[in-house]
Amino acid sequence: MAEQGVPRQTKASRQRKIVDHLGSVAAATAAELAVLTEVSPMTVHRDIDDLARRGILRKFHGGVSVLPTTVFESSSEFRMQTRSSAKNALAHEALSMVEPGMSIMLDDSTTVLALARLFGDVGPLTVITNYRQAIEELRENDDIRLIVTGGQYSRTHDSYIGIPDHTSVESYAVDIVFQSTSTMGTEMTYHQEQDIVLMKRAMLRSGARRVLMMDGSKVGRTSLHRYVPVSEFTDVILTDDVDPAIVAQIGAQTTVHLAPMRH
Structure with missing residues (x-):
């Protein structure tokens, strides 16, 4: 009233x-x-x-x-409204790695969701994800074979998260895994929540090529839990607003791609 x-x-x-x-x-x-x-x-x-x-x-x-804090992540709904230009820049750079016929795994990050929204121009693809927003984005695309994995639904992350042994994640071997995470340094990546770390690790092990997508606001910071070393990723895509000295240090451990921000 x-x-x-x-x-x-x-x-x-x-x-x-x-x-x-x-x-x-x-x-x-x-x-x-x-x-x-x-x-x-x-x-x-x-x-x-x-x-x-x-x-x-x-x-x-x-x-x-x-x-977000070093302990808590922002909700999926809030993250979808932030840094959209950076996410789009990362997504267009990542799309160049995708070819028709590939199998792809996507995590529950809103950065990777920006990439999923571009898949309509690529197909056919097999896409595996635990992120409800990505599922909604792809479910009516006839060129996408969509496989949903995960466990209990998390309202904060808007995704399905379970103990890796109790999900089907580790049974897959895909061409590329695309991920983002809360923060990263020059040698280590981080996330605030342990259950998300476990799920991301299981997904990462499924990929022949393992791609991390990070905008400049996430670089040079830490969160509560260590995720994996930067060297675990075959490729890291960064927005071009990251300090060149930091880019060089990351580039000593993996292949770095710079995504130009559209001003």
Whole structure:
């Protein structure tokens, strides 16, 4: 029910305003969000509870946040709205590695999702993924043989994650695995969540060619869990805004491809 004296606005538009605001600040209080959305504290608390239940934001003592930390990853829904130009640049560079008839495995990163959206121009392909968004993107493409793998559904990641031994991931041998992860240094890659690390490792072992796609905002940082050394990837695609000295250090361990950002 609309509040007295406040023009009726949809719940979705109000929550979008909250998420957009949190994307530009480290954190905010419920009182600040109530002022921002021009609704009562009770209404904004309901919005916060709903967004937290869906895994879009995190509540902590004194406030809420959507930004990733060294311990928690942002939700899939939030990540899909960030760094889109960088993801598109990485996707177009990665597409040059894909040929008709290949078998390809995709992880649950929104960076790799940008690549999946380009597969309509390539086919036929066999694509294996645990990411619901990629499944939705590819399921009606007659040139794609789509195989879904994983386990329990994660609302935060919008994907199916299970103990590798209990999934079918390690039974596949594919031409290319495409992945992204939370952060990387010059020698090691990282992710905030251990169950995601285990799933990504299992997927990585399935690929003859193993490609990591990383935009500049993820480079030179760490997260809670070590994933795999950079040298485990046959190829690393970086956006061209990464420091050349860091590119050179990564290039000493694997083949580096630079994706030009479209300004």
